Amino acid sequence: LRSIQAPDGSVGVSSSQAAPKWPTALAISVWTLWQRITEDDRFQSETENAVQWALSNQGKTAPRGDLVGHDTTLRGWSWAADTHAWLEPTAYFIAGLIHAGYDQHPRTIEAIRLVIDRQLPQGGFNYGNTIVLGQRLVPHIQPTGISLLALATARIDSQRVIRSIEYLQSSFGSAVSTASCCFAAMGLAAFDRYPESAQTVLQQLYEREKKHQVTYKLAVLTLAQQAKRSVLLRTEDPS
Numbered sequence: 001l002r003s004i005q006a007p008d009g010s011v012g013v014s015s016s017q018a019a020p021k022w023p024t025a026l027a028i029s030v031w032t033l034w035q036r037i038t039e040d041d042r043f044q045s046e047t048e049n050a051v052q053w054a055l056s057n058q059g060k061t062a063p064r065g066d067l068v069g070h071d072t073t074l075r076g077w078s079w080a081a082d083t084h085a086w087l088e089p090t091a092y093f094i095a096g097l098i099h100a101g102y103d104q105h106p107r108t109i110e111a112i113r114l115v116i117d118r119q120l121p122q123g124g125f126n127y128g129n130t131i132v133l134g135q136r137l138v139p140h141i142q143p144t145g146i147s148l149l150a151l152a153t154a155r156i157d158s159q160r161v162i163r164s165i166e167y168l169q170s171s172f173g174s175a176v177s178t179a180s181c182c183f184a185a186m187g188l189a190a191f192d193r194y195p196e197s198a199q200t201v202l203q204q205l206y207e208r209e210k211k212h213q214v215t216y217k218l219a220v221l222t223l224a225q226q227a228k229r230s231v232l233l234r235t236e237d238p239s
Helices: 024-038 044-056 087-099 106-117 141-153 159-171 178-190 198-209 215-225
Strands: none
Touching: 024 044, 024 087, 044 087, 087 106, 087 141, 106 141, 141 159, 141 178, 159 178, 178 198, 178 215, 198 215
């Protein structure tokens, strides 16, 4: 991550692809948690530069109108530069900034408002739209799990959160995609609702995925399997 960090503090997708820059949020979490666990501050400068880039960057806003149901005036973060703020990158930046100690920063607080604003009546979330041209959209499992991770990191506990938990509980199982199931498990674990069937379901998914050896899927399976004791869910000193 250090080797691909740009001079402006951002972190791109890979060494050959400096943009989009949303992975900066994940780098902030990694460096901050590394320092907290190991008491090794070798990435302090990189973290500070990444945070400053994050605070200076935002999704495009627009006046509220009748075409979409969510609050288009709220700033968050986008997948790509100069585009509207969407749910998942905003959730990742919420977690990263809170891990880095910016839980009371106005951008973090506004981003939490954005996530809550994008919740659907069923309790779930999708990529970040609620109503478009008068049509209510449907929730998706993966962004709901990611949103719960962010809200747990922000210590948000409300009736809205309960609806999201209930949506994930009703959707959890090996019949959904591997990534969706894994993020559901992590989101539920963040609120101490880790499914009793999780280990069995995750083993079934591993048996389905192991022959393909896709690093991303094996990684999220590992995170989900260890979700109850994951440092990703902790904002206090884990010692």
